[in-house]
Amino acid sequence: MPATPSVPPLSALSALDAAQPALPAPSAWVVRFASLLAPGARVLDYACGSGRHARWLAGQGMEVDAVDRDPAALAALRGVDGVRARQLDLEGENWPLAGERYDAVVVTNYLHRPRFDALLALLAPGGVLIYETFMAGNERFGKPSSPAFLLQPGELIARLLAGWMPVAFEQGEIAVPRPAVVQRLCAVKGGAVVRLP
Numbered sequence: 001m002p003a004t005p006s007v008p009p010l011s012a013l014s015a016l017d018a019a020q021p022a023l024p025a026p027s028a029w030v031v032r033f034a035s036l037l038a039p040g041a042r043v044l045d046y047a048c049g050s051g052r053h054a055r056w057l058a059g060q061g062m063e064v065d066a067v068d069r070d071p072a073a074l075a076a077l078r079g080v081d082g083v084r085a086r087q088l089d090l091e092g093e094n095w096p097l098a099g100e101r102y103d104a105v106v107v108t109n110y111l112h113r114p115r116f117d118a119l120l121a122l123l124a125p126g127g128v129l130i131y132e133t134f135m136a137g138n139e140r141f142g143k144p145s146s147p148a149f150l151l152q153p154g155e156l157i158a159r160l161l162a163g164w165m166p167v168a169f170e171q172g173e174i175a176v177p178r179p180a181v182v183q184r185l186c187a188v189k190g191g192a193v194v195r196l197p
Contacts, residue, residue, distance in 0.1 A: 023050055023051070024052050024177065025177075026053050027053070027108055029108075029130065029132045029170075030108065030130055030132070033130045033167070033168070033186040034056075034057060034104075034130065036128050036167070036188075037062060037103060037128060038103075039061035039062070040061060040062070040063060041062050041104055042062075042063050042065070043063065043065070043102060043103060043105070043106060044097075044100075044102045044106070044122060045064055045065070045066045045106050046067060046090070046105055046106065047090060047107065047109075047110035048068045048074075049068060049073055050073055050076065051066050051073065051074075051076060051077040051080070051083070051085075053106050053108065054066035054080070054083045055077070055080055055083065057082075057106070058080060058082030058083045059082070061082070062082065062104075063082055064082055064083045065086055066083050066084065067086045067087075067090065067096075068088070069089050069090065070087075071087050074086070091112050091115065095115070095118055097118070097122055100122055101124040102122050102123060102124065102127060103123075103124060103126075104127055104128040104129070105119060105127070105128075105130070105131075106131075107119070107129075107130070107132070107133065108131075108132045109132070109133055109134065110133060111133050111134070111149050111150070113148075116159055117161070120161060120164075124189070125189055126189060126190050126192055127189045129164075129185065129186065129187045129189070130185075130186050131184065131185045131186075132182060132183070133151060133182065133183065134149065134151070134181065134182055134183075135150050135151040135152070135155070135181050135183040136151065136153065136181070140181075141178075141179045141180055141181070151183045153183075154171070156169070156183050156184075156185040157169045157187075160187055163189065163190060163191070164187045164188070164190075165187060165188045165189075165190065165192060167186040167187055167196070168184070168186045169183075169184065169186075171183040
């Protein structure tokens with residue numbers, strides 16, 4: 001008589017699922033405007049955190065540099081096809097990305113104003129900036145609540161240098177994935193008009 005395969009009890013399966021939580025879904029803003037990128041585009045996921053956008057973008061055929069200073073977050077990205085995980089201090093005295101160029105830069109839930117112009121310089125002509133983070137008013141929902149980490153009304157679009165074509169800009173309160181006050185921008189370096197997604 002053949003051996004009956006052992007099946008772990010339901011409680012053990014639940015414990016396994018809990019040990020490997022699913023990554024949050026990518027931002028709808030990032031998904032929408034990533035459609036402006038050609039397969040094979042070189043993309044920087046700036047201050048990537050858990051890497052939800054790096055994984056998703058790589059799954060769409062992009063070559064992604066995922067940078068963050070947290071080695072634990074980056075460890076989960078090692079070995080993901082199309083993703084190069086790089087531990088970098090984006091706020092340190094020395095700018096670790098000097099001279100690099102990308103077809104797109106994605107930034108979500110992160111703000112460090114002293115590096116904003118250096119961040120814009122990372123984009124090649126025709127490059128796409130996709131940015132989404134918290135703004136003033138978010139303090140009533142919790143963190144971030146410090147003005148250092150909250151954009152002022154209209155700040156993202158006002159910070160664009162000459163030679164940028166804004167594609168879309170939004171600011172206001174959202175309910176999903178959690179209540180927050182955010183600002184979102186998509187812009188193209190240069191004067192090219194793009195087909196809206």
